[in-house]
Amino acid sequence: MNKISIDPITRLEGHGRIDLFIKDDGELADAYLVIPEIRGFEKFAEGRPVEELPRITPRICGVCPEAHHMAAAKACDAVYGITLPPTAAKIRELQYSAFYAGDHTTHFYALGAPDFVVGPDAPPAERNLVGVIKAVGVDIGKQVIRMRKEAHEVAMLLGGKPVHPVNAIPGGVARRVTPEMQKRFVEIGEYAVEFAKFTLKIVDDVVLANKAYVQMITSDPYTLRTYYMGLVDANNHVNFYDGKVRVVGPDGREHCKYAPADYRTWVAEHVEPWSYLKFPFLRKIGWKGFVDGPDSGIYQATPLSRLNAADGMATPLAQKEYERFFRTLGGKPVHHTLATHWARCVELLYAAEHLLELARDPEILGPDYRVLPTKTPTEGVGIVEAPRGTLTHHYWTDERGIVRKANLIVGTTNNYAPISMAIKGAARGLIRKGSTVDNATLNKIEMAFRSYDPCFGCATHSLPGEMPMIVRVRSAEDGSILDEVRRD
Amino acid sequence: MSPRQVVLGVGNAIMTDDAVGIAAAGVLAGRLQDRPEVEVRISERGGLDLLDLLDGCDHAVIVDAYLVPGEEPGTVLTRCVEDFSGSHHLYAAHGIDLPTALRLGRELGGDMPSRVDIVGVVVEDPYTVSERMTPAVAAAVQPAVARVLALLDTPAR
Numbered sequence: 001m002n003k004i005s006i007d008p009i010t011r012l013e014g015h016g017r018i019d020l021f022i023k024d025d026g027e028l029a030d031a032y033l034v035i036p037e038i039r040g041f042e043k044f045a046e047g048r049p050v051e052e053l054p055r056i057t058p059r060i061c062g063v064c065p066e067a068h069h070m071a072a073a074k075a076c077d078a079v080y081g082i083t084l085p086p087t088a089a090k091i092r093e094l095q096y097s098a099f100y101a102g103d104h105t106t107h108f109y110a111l112g113a114p115d116f117v118v119g120p121d122a123p124p125a126e127r128n129l130v131g132v133i134k135a136v137g138v139d140i141g142k143q144v145i146r147m148r149k150e151a152h153e154v155a156m157l158l159g160g161k162p163v164h165p166v167n168a169i170p171g172g173v174a175r176r177v178t179p180e181m182q183k184r185f186v187e188i189g190e191y192a193v194e195f196a197k198f199t200l201k202i203v204d205d206v207v208l209a210n211k212a213y214v215q216m217i218t219s220d221p222y223t224l225r226t227y228y229m230g231l232v233d234a235n236n237h238v239n240f241y242d243g244k245v246r247v248v249g250p251d252g253r254e255h256c257k258y259a260p261a262d263y264r265t266w267v268a269e270h271v272e273p274w275s276y277l278k279f280p281f282l283r284k285i286g287w288k289g290f291v292d293g294p295d296s297g298i299y300q301a302t303p304l305s306r307l308n309a310a311d312g313m314a315t316p317l318a319q320k321e322y323e324r325f326f327r328t329l330g331g332k333p334v335h336h337t338l339a340t341h342w343a344r345c346v347e348l349l350y351a352a353e354h355l356l357e358l359a360r361d362p363e364i365l366g367p368d369y370r371v372l373p374t375k376t377p378t379e380g381v382g383i384v385e386a387p388r389g390t391l392t393h394h395y396w397t398d399e400r401g402i403v404r405k406a407n408l409i410v411g412t413t414n415n416y417a418p419i420s421m422a423i424k425g426a427a428r429g430l431i432r433k434g435s436t437v438d439n440a441t442l443n444k445i446e447m448a449f450r451s452y453d454p455c456f457g458c459a460t461h462s463l464p465g466e467m468p469m470i471v472r473v474r475s476a477e478d479g480s481i482l483d484e485v486r487r488d
Numbered sequence: 489m490s491p492r493q494v495v496l497g498v499g500n501a502i503m504t505d506d507a508v509g510i511a512a513a514g515v516l517a518g519r520l521q522d523r524p525e526v527e528v529r530i531s532e533r534g535g536l537d538l539l540d541l542l543d544g545c546d547h548a549v550i551v552d553a554y555l556v557p558g559e560e561p562g563t564v565l566t567r568c569v570e571d572f573s574g575s576h577h578l579y580a581a582h583g584i585d586l587p588t589a590l591r592l593g594r595e596l597g598g599d600m601p602s603r604v605d606i607v608g609v610v611v612e613d614p615y616t617v618s619e620r621m622t623p624a625v626a627a628a629v630q631p632a633v634a635r636v637l638a639l640l641d642t643p644a645r
Contacts, residue, residue: 044617059501060617065532133592164532
C-alpha cells in the first residue's frame with residue numbers, strides 16, 4: 001500500500017507558518033507568525049441564550065476549554081449583575097486550580113522539558129515526552145500521567161463526565177460538593193503539591209545546574225523587554241480565576257490595574273494586512289510596530305508575565321519559589337522568554353497549594369453554591385487567566401438574555417506580537433540569505449515561541465494544539481520565496 | 489469489564505465538517521448498543537487524552553476528519569496507525585501525536601490497543617464555526633459508519 005500523508009500542514013497552508021524576510025545583504029529584516037483563520041464565532045453566538053455560552057465557548061478550543069468555560073461563566077455573572085456566594089466562587093476556583101495543575105504539567109513535560117532534558121539539538125523524533133521519560137525514568141512518567149488523570153478527576157467529580165466542562169453556570173455551579181468529594185479533593189491536592197515540588201527539583205537538577213542552559217535562557221536572542229499583564233488579587237498576588245488585571249512596564253513599575261469591565265479603556269487591537277488575527281496593545285502607550293521597550297504598547301501575558309505583574313504568590317511554598325526565581329535571574333522584571341518554563345513550574349506549585357487549600361476549606365460544602373439571576377441582563381465582561389494568557393469574554397444581550405454581540409480576546413492573542421518578535425530575535429544570526437535551515441536551527445527558532453505555549457486553537461476562533469513547523473525564507477525586497485523548510 | 493473494542497469519534501462538533509467523526513460516533517452508539525464488547529467514545533481533544541480514551545481495549549477504530557489535497561470532500565479513507573503522520577486533532581494537543589501517545593502509553597505500562605484503525609472523512613471546511621456540515625461530508629457519515637462496522641468485524645491483518 002502506498003503511504004499517504006494526512007498532513008495537518010495542508011490545512012494550515014498559506015496561514016500557519018513562519019515567514020522570515022531576508023534583505024539583499026543577507027540580513028534578517030522581519031519575522032512573522034502567520035496563523036489560520038477560523039470564521040464565524042461571533043455570528044454563531046448571536047441569537048443564543050447567553051447561559052449557553054459557558055457550554056459552547058469551551059468547544060472553540062480543544063486545549064484549554066476550562067478557561068473558556070470559566071471566563072464565559074464569569075461574563076454571564078456580569079451580564080446578570082450577580083455577585084457569587086463564597087461557596088460557589090471557591091468551588092469554581094478549586095476546579096480551575098485542578099485544571100491548571102493538569103495543564104501546566106502537560107506543557108512542562110510534553111513541550112518545555114524536551115528541549116532541556118533531551119537537549120535542544122536532539123532529533124525531533126526523540127525530543128518529546130517519550131524522550132523525557134527515557135531520560136528521567138518511567139516512574140516520573142507514570143507520575144505525570146497520574147497528575148493529569150487526577151486533575152481530570154476533580155473536573156469529573158464536579159461536572160459529571162462530559163466531553164467539555166459544564167459545572168459553572170450563571171450565578172455559581174451546578175453541583176454541590178459532598179464530604180466524599182471533598183475527601184478525594186484533599187488527596188488529589190496533597191499529591192499535586194508533592195508532584196509540583198519534584199517538578200521544580202527537575203528544573204533545578206536539569207536546567208539550572210547546567211551552565212550552558214542558563215546562559216541560553218539569559219541570552220539576548222531570548223530576551224524581550226515589554227510590558228507584562230496578569231490577574232492579581234487584592235494583595236497583588238497572582239490569581240488565575242479572579243481579581244483585577246495589572247500591567248507593569250519593562251522597568252517593573254505599575255502601568256495600570258483595571259477591573260475586567262474596563263478592559264477596553266486599556267487594551268486596543270492593531271490590524272496588519274498579512275494576518276487575520278489582531279494584535280492587542282496597550283491603548284495609552286500606543287502601537288509603535290514590532291518593537292519592545294517602554295514606548296511600545298506591546299505586552300506579554302504568560303506565566304512569566306503573571307509573575308512579573310504581581311508582587312508575589314498567595315501560597316507559602318510558591319512564594320518561596322517566586323523569590324528564588326527573581327533572585328536567581330537578577331531581580332524583577334525578568335525579560336528572558338525561556339524563563340517562562342520555570343515560571344510555569346512556580347505557578348504549578350501555586351495551583352497545587354491553592355487546590356489543597358480550597359479542598360480543605362469547609363466552606364466548599366456550603367449550601368449556597370448558586371444564586372438565581374433575577375436582574376435584567378445587559379452586558380458583561382469575564383476575565384480569567386488562561387494558562388496561555390489573560391482571557392477576556394465580553395457579551396452584550398437583549399433584555400431576555402439573548403446574545404446580541406460577543407467579543408473575545410484569548411490567551412495566545414495577547415502574545416501574538418511578542419511571539420513574532422521572539423521568533424525574529426531567535427532567527428537573527430541563525431538565518432541568512434543562502435544559508436541552509438537545518439533541524440537544530442529550526443528548533444532554536446521554535447523554542448522561542450514554544451515558551452509561550454502558543455495555542456491558536458481559539459486565537460483564531462480553532463486549531464487546537466501545537467503547530468507543525470513551516471518556515472519560509474522570503475526576500476524582503478519582493479517577497480519571493482528563497483527557501484522553505486517544514487517539519488511535520 | 490473493559491471493552492474489547494473501542495470506537496473513538498474525534499473532532500469538533502461546532503466546526504462545520506470537523507464534526508464528522510463525532511456525528512459518525514453518534515450513529516454508531518445507536519447501532520452498537522447490543523454489542524457489549526464494543527464501547528463508543530467521543531473526544532474533542534487529542535494527544536495525551538488519547539491515552540485514557542484508548543486504554544484497556546484490544547482494538548480501536550478512530551473516526552476523524554481529514555484534509556487531503558486532491559481528494560474529494562466526503563471520501564472515506566481507512567488507514568492504520570503506522571500510516572499516520574498527523575491530523576487536525578490527533579496530531580494536535582501540544583506535541584503529542586497518536587503514534588507517540590500510543591508508544592508512551594505502552595512504555596508507561598498502559599494497556600494500549602494492539603491494533604488501531606483510523607477511518608477518515610475528507611472534509612471541505614473545518615474552519616467555520618457552525619453545527620452544520622457541508623452536504624458532501626454530511627452524506628459521508630453513513631459510509632463512514634459502514635466502514636467502522638466492517639473494521640470491527642475484520643480480523644487483524
